[in-house]
Amino acid sequence: MRRSKVMSAKEAVSQYIQDGMTVLVGGFFHAISYTITHEIIRQRKKNLTICQSSFNEHADQLIGAGCVDRIISSYVWMEVFGPLYCFRRAMEKGIPHRIAMEDYSNFAMTARFLAGALGIPYMPLNSLKGSDMMNHAQWMGDKKVILQEDPFGSGISHALVPALKPEVGYFHAQRADEEGNVQMWGILGDAPWSVRACNQVIVSVEEIVSRDVIGRDPNRTILPAYKVAAVVKEPFGAHPKNTQGYYDVDRDFIFTYIGMAKNENTWKEYMDEWVYGVSDRSEYIEKYIRKYGYRKFASLKAKEMPSGCINYGY
Amino acid sequence: MSEYSNNFTLQEIMAVAAAREIRDFEKVIIGTGLPLLGSMLAMRTHAPNIIAIYESGTIEARPVKTPFSVADSCLIPGAAMQGGLIEGLGIVHAGELDVGFLGGAQIDRFGNLNAHVIGDYYHPEVRFAGSGGSNDIGAGCKRTIIMMLHQKRRFKETVDFVTTPGYLTGGKHREKLGFPGSGPAVVVSTLGILRFHPDSKEMYLESYHPGTDVETVRANTGWDLKISNDIRETEPPTVEEIRILREELDPTGVFLKKN
Numbered sequence: 001m002r003r004s005k006v007m008s009a010k011e012a013v014s015q016y017i018q019d020g021m022t023v024l025v026g027g028f029f030h031a032i033s034y035t036i037t038h039e040i041i042r043q044r045k046k047n048l049t050i051c052q053s054s055f056n057e058h059a060d061q062l063i064g065a066g067c068v069d070r071i072i073s074s075y076v077w078m079e080v081f082g083p084l085y086c087f088r089r090a091m092e093k094g095i096p097h098r099i100a101m102e103d104y105s106n107f108a109m110t111a112r113f114l115a116g117a118l119g120i121p122y123m124p125l126n127s128l129k130g131s132d133m134m135n136h137a138q139w140m141g142d143k144k145v146i147l148q149e150d151p152f153g154s155g156i157s158h159a160l161v162p163a164l165k166p167e168v169g170y171f172h173a174q175r176a177d178e179e180g181n182v183q184m185w186g187i188l189g190d191a192p193w194s195v196r197a198c199n200q201v202i203v204s205v206e207e208i209v210s211r212d213v214i215g216r217d218p219n220r221t222i223l224p225a226y227k228v229a230a231v232v233k234e235p236f237g238a239h240p241k242n243t244q245g246y247y248d249v250d251r252d253f254i255f256t257y258i259g260m261a262k263n264e265n266t267w268k269e270y271m272d273e274w275v276y277g278v279s280d281r282s283e284y285i286e287k288y289i290r291k292y293g294y295r296k297f298a299s300l301k302a303k304e305m306p307s308g309c310i311n312y313g314y
Numbered sequence: 315m316s317e318y319s320n321n322f323t324l325q326e327i328m329a330v331a332a333a334r335e336i337r338d339f340e341k342v343i344i345g346t347g348l349p350l351l352g353s354m355l356a357m358r359t360h361a362p363n364i365i366a367i368y369e370s371g372t373i374e375a376r377p378v379k380t381p382f383s384v385a386d387s388c389l390i391p392g393a394a395m396q397g398g399l400i401e402g403l404g405i406v407h408a409g410e411l412d413v414g415f416l417g418g419a420q421i422d423r424f425g426n427l428n429a430h431v432i433g434d435y436y437h438p439e440v441r442f443a444g445s446g447g448s449n450d451i452g453a454g455c456k457r458t459i460i461m462m463l464h465q466k467r468r469f470k471e472t473v474d475f476v477t478t479p480g481y482l483t484g485g486k487h488r489e490k491l492g493f494p495g496s497g498p499a500v501v502v503s504t505l506g507i508l509r510f511h512p513d514s515k516e517m518y519l520e521s522y523h524p525g526t527d528v529e530t531v532r533a534n535t536g537w538d539l540k541i542s543n544d545i546r547e548t549e550p551p552t553v554e555e556i557r558i559l560r561e562e563l564d565p566t567g568v569f570l571k572k573n
Contacts (some may be wrong), residue, residue, distance in 0.1 A: 079346050081383075126492075127407060
């Protein structure tokens with residue numbers, strides 16, 4: 001057993017996320033680390049560039065709290081739940097301050113991470129061509145995307161997007177061992193490539209398991225421990241999002257957030273209650289159960305639908 | 315001959331029209347809302363063997379209830395394969411899928427879609443979500459089905475930003491860019507069904523929904539909309555299609571409540 005990297009969200013964020021960094025938030029709609037997101041807000045980190053293939057309310061909260069200067073993504077919204085109003089206020093009116101977004105497509109973002117993870121400088125794409133994302137850039141200027149003809153002679157031009165290698169990344173997964181071998185299942189989103197592209201990674205997990213448990217199903221591991229700087233044990237750490245096999249999405253809670261975010265004052269009330277007004281995730285869960293009742297909390301718990309066992313024997 | 319319903323909403327006729335665009339055994343990438351209902355309706359009527367793919371990396375999803383989101387946990391158990399975005403959108407990007415769904419805030423006569431901004435990109439009056447997977451679906455799927463609210467401010471002479479190219483300036487413009495996919499096949503709007511001329515690639519009205527007419531469609535379109543020579547009323551939903559939508563697919567009215 002090598003060094004344990006288990007620490008609190010507070011310690012992980014203060015140690016590894018500094019003002020001005022480019023920070024990956026890993027995942028796609030499912031298993032988003034709200035526990036690390038909220039800790040970044042509580043520690044009032046500033047001037048961050050946040051990146052993810054597609055963002056939801058976690059970006060909205062970071063933007064509204066003034067932590068973000070720049071976004072690199074394809075999407076900031078919450079599907080049929082509705083728009084994200086802090087994002088819109090920042091983009092349309094400069095509240096709380098003006099932010100800039102480099103717009104890509106969902107696959108182009110993921111391809112940028114893939115290139116980053118593979119150590120190659122760019123990725124050629126069929127996407128983006130002919131769209132205004134080709135000729136509208138913010139701080140990246142003419143380094144955002146370049147149209148180039150296939151040097152192998154197909155006659156087709158592709159959109160080249162540069163590798164993206166965030167300084168630090170954080171994401172949520174089902175389990176890891178103390179050293180940081182991470183296992184995840186269900187919707188992986190921009191993981192594993194996005195987190196593999198990062199220099200350092202913080203992972204929050206539902207459970208910490210032994211190295212033996214990891215070794216019994218190594219195909220399930222999406223990130224090896226040497227890439228991981230910190231492991232934060234945080235059951236319910238993705239709420240109100242889902243984590244496959246642990247809990248379902250809390251639709252009512254997301255609708256409540258979007259409703260309150262419409263107006264700056266009610267957004268602040270929400271944040272005071274659920275982010276600034278709790279010191280960590282356990283207090284958040286206690287507050288949730290106090291407010292909505294244990295029955296509601298328990299209703300989110302996942303049903304038992306275990307996979308069959310496979311034989312790794314030889 | 316099935317019996318037609320005379321009691322349906324605009325959203326329901328859109329879901330039914332979308333379902334009828336899908337052929338059996340096709341590989342279809344599905345978003346939430348009406349495209350999801352349309353695809354699930356197709357699976358329960360004429361196209362039981364379609365392969366349902368979600369952007370989030372779910373391939374051949376067989377959910378036992380109607381998913382609310384593309385990342386709904388109920389999509390995973392029973393699926394043939396689950397991966398991430400590289401898996402879900404990679405096969406789109408490679409040109410392997412038959413059908414994708416698109417939408418947006420604005421569309422022009424060549425099916426170019428805007429999902430980014432109203433106004434200037436750098437100082438938007440209104441900022442929307444952005445592309446998400448739309449641009450990838452538009453580039454890669456063999457054909458796309460566009461679903462739109464039919465209003466003059468959405469059907470525009472020029473869109474404020476091209477998020478997902480349709481036929482660009484028309485004619486052979488799209489072909490020259492060398493996408494794996496061949497572009498939008500149809501626009502299912504709240505007022506009618508529109509297709510694209512095979513040569514000019516300009517959108518024209520094929521049919522208007524029951525309860526509306528050609529003049530209403532034209533009045534709600536921001537350019538001089540061409541009309542098909544054999545213009546007709548959209549085939550209404552059948553009683554059975556409406557029953558499946560209401561009773562089986564959306565019993566609590568999550569998607570169809572708004573009319």
